[in-house]
Amino acid sequence: MAATAPLDDPRFGLARTARLPGPLRLDGGAFLAPVEIAYETYGTLAADGGNAILVCHALTGDQHLASTHPRTGKPGWWTRMVGPGRPIDPARDFVICANVLGSCMGSSGPASIDPTTGAPYAMRFPVITLRDMVRAQAMLVDHLGIGRLRAVVGGSMGGMQVLEWAATFPDRVASAVVIASAPRHSAQNIAFHEVGRQAIMADPSWRGGNYYEHDDPPAAGLAVARMAAHITYLSEAGLTEKFGRRLQKREAKSFGFDADFQVESYLRHQGISFVDRFDANSYLYITRAMDYFDLAEEHGGLLANAFKGTKTRFCVVSFDTDWLYPTSESRAIVHALNAAGAQVSFVELSSPFGHDSFLLESPALEAVIDGFLKAGQT
Amino acid sequence: MSLRPDLAIIADHVAPGARVLDVGCGHGELMAVLRDTRQVDARGLELSPEDVSLAVARGLSVIQGDADTDLAFYPPASFDYAILSQTLQTTRAPDMVLEELLRIGRRAFVSFPNFAYWRIRWSLMWGGRMPTTSSLPDSWYATDNIHMVTIDDFRSFLGDRGITVERAWFLRGAKQCSAAAANFRAEHAVFLLRR
Numbered sequence: 001m002a003a004t005a006p007l008d009d010p011r012f013g014l015a016r017t018a019r020l021p022g023p024l025r026l027d028g029g030a031f032l033a034p035v036e037i038a039y040e041t042y043g044t045l046a047a048d049g050g051n052a053i054l055v056c057h058a059l060t061g062d063q064h065l066a067s068t069h070p071r072t073g074k075p076g077w078w079t080r081m082v083g084p085g086r087p088i089d090p091a092r093d094f095v096i097c098a099n100v101l102g103s104c105m106g107s108s109g110p111a112s113i114d115p116t117t118g119a120p121y122a123m124r125f126p127v128i129t130l131r132d133m134v135r136a137q138a139m140l141v142d143h144l145g146i147g148r149l150r151a152v153v154g155g156s157m158g159g160m161q162v163l164e165w166a167a168t169f170p171d172r173v174a175s176a177v178v179i180a181s182a183p184r185h186s187a188q189n190i191a192f193h194e195v196g197r198q199a200i201m202a203d204p205s206w207r208g209g210n211y212y213e214h215d216d217p218p219a220a221g222l223a224v225a226r227m228a229a230h231i232t233y234l235s236e237a238g239l240t241e242k243f244g245r246r247l248q249k250r251e252a253k254s255f256g257f258d259a260d261f262q263v264e265s266y267l268r269h270q271g272i273s274f275v276d277r278f279d280a281n282s283y284l285y286i287t288r289a290m291d292y293f294d295l296a297e298e299h300g301g302l303l304a305n306a307f308k309g310t311k312t313r314f315c316v317v318s319f320d321t322d323w324l325y326p327t328s329e330s331r332a333i334v335h336a337l338n339a340a341g342a343q344v345s346f347v348e349l350s351s352p353f354g355h356d357s358f359l360l361e362s363p364a365l366e367a368v369i370d371g372f373l374k375a376g377q378t
Numbered sequence: 379m380s381l382r383p384d385l386a387i388i389a390d391h392v393a394p395g396a397r398v399l400d401v402g403c404g405h406g407e408l409m410a411v412l413r414d415t416r417q418v419d420a421r422g423l424e425l426s427p428e429d430v431s432l433a434v435a436r437g438l439s440v441i442q443g444d445a446d447t448d449l450a451f452y453p454p455a456s457f458d459y460a461i462l463s464q465t466l467q468t469t470r471a472p473d474m475v476l477e478e479l480l481r482i483g484r485r486a487f488v489s490f491p492n493f494a495y496w497r498i499r500w501s502l503m504w505g506g507r508m509p510t511t512s513s514l515p516d517s518w519y520a521t522d523n524i525h526m527v528t529i530d531d532f533r534s535f536l537g538d539r540g541i542t543v544e545r546a547w548f549l550r551g552a553k554q555c556s557a558a559a560a561n562f563r564a565e566h567a568v569f570l571l572r573r
Contacts, residue, residue, distance in 0.1 A: 335451040346441040347430040375437025
């Protein structure tokens with residue numbers, strides 16, 4: 001495909017931010033303007049714009065899909081799927097990944113400055129939904145000059161955004177890949193998120209959300225929220241295999257409350273490293289958006305109605321040890337797509353690593369995504 | 379690539395451009411032929427995740443699922459043909475699966491190994507052991523085939539349920555044989571059915 005977009009087009013590349021005038025009408029009734037979206041692109045947009053693939057990140061993800069994270073120094077979160085010779089290859093595909101609305105890596109969120117007050121929004125930021133996030137992404141895609149996306153791809157919350165894209169903008173999505181996801185948040189999902197939110201709000205440093213002018217954010221609360229959530233991303237078998245009941249750097253139990261067990265030390269590390277890169281208020285807003293997510297409810301109570309008459313090709317993948325978004329949730333999506341007469345593929349892959357499997361080495365996942373995306377090329 | 383003989387018969391008799399559901403599609407060899415030679419809109423259902431992955435990797439739309447439970451999720455008459463090849467005898471409730479096939483598809487192709495084939499009769503009669511043949515190679519404890527059927531059983535079932543046979547083909551190995559004494563002489567049967 002011939003490239004016509006000039007290489008120095010400031011819209012394309014790493015570490016980009018678009019300031020879109022808006023206003024963006026939100027499901028909650030509020031209007032947001034302006035709308036800032038931080039994003040990255042990889043590869044070159046084809047002359048006909050036909051090679052654009054949007055990748056949607058999970059709850060704690062960001063736009064650093066295939067580039068080094070500026071704060072952690074770690075490689076992008078999905079370099080297994082996106083890169084040279086990978087199923088999504090910047091040599092062939094024009095890849096977009098945007099930081100979601102409400103997050104804290106440069107997109108409009110509670111830490112952003114409210115233009116009407118000159119201070120951070122904090123809890124005055126409007127409550128958003130996954131559909132709001134997707135509408136903001138659509139504004140970005142417009143800004144990039146792209147009409148129809150060759151594919152929208154995502155896992156977990158990213159998969160929910162993919163479903164919203166297919167339901168809200170069916171004519172703009174040729175292919176949709178939904179991995180380890182669900183058509184709605186279950187009571188159990190909401191319960192785990194509520195534990196995390198309560199941990200944050202119980203931290204005295206949270207100060208009703210107004211901690212930005214102080215030096216101590218609610219790090220302890222956010223770390224606990226992350227620890228609780230992290231357990232849901234793993235499987236019992238995976239945890240047992242990795243840690244068992246092994247002790248951490250000691251021969252015997254301390255009969256105290258230090259991190260005696262390796263699994264404790266691991267969770268504490270996960271919690272502490274998370275607070276360095278994530279905003280507590282963003283965690284509140286994004287988990288709320290996920291809890292409100294119910295695609296059937298948005299379409300008259302029948303999930304199939306979300307996909308009526310769709311021409312989009314779908315690929316749905318689940319993992320057998322994922323108990324956060326178990327295979328039954330993926331099957332509900334597939335049954336609705338069948339009822340709508342959509343072109344859909346589905347496979348449950350075997351992996352010991354629970355929900356996190358979609359981020360880890362999985363040749364089977366890569367083969368399925370590769371085959372599915374290649375078959376969609378025209 | 380040459381198709382298994384029963385699949386070749388099915389492939390030759392699906393109308394071009396039709397919508398087809400292949401139940402128990404394996405890694406999609408029939409679907410690929412239908413798509414590539416007859417511009418068929420083919421969908422598949424398959425139990426084995428390895429086979430589903432292979433089929434998706436070749437660009438086919440295949441759902442991992444179980445014919446016994448998942449056919450209920452397809453709307454009536456959503457396909458021109460529903461296909462069940464060499465799978466009927468592995469289902470828990472073959473009667474229900476056949477009813478579902480004829481609900482989902484306007485027509486159904488069904489192929490199965492004939493348990494009344496003379497070699498099987500011979501083997502059971504003189505050997506006194508569960509027969510193993512080239513088309514039924516697994517031992518009794520390892521076989522997926524839990525509801526073996528003969529051509530005559532199948533015909534009488536269709537009669538009881540008021541299901542119409544549009545066409546039938548009988549095979550010994552890769553060769554077609556006549557309908558005369560098919561219950562004794564045919565190793566495989568392929569039926570095209572409608573309600």
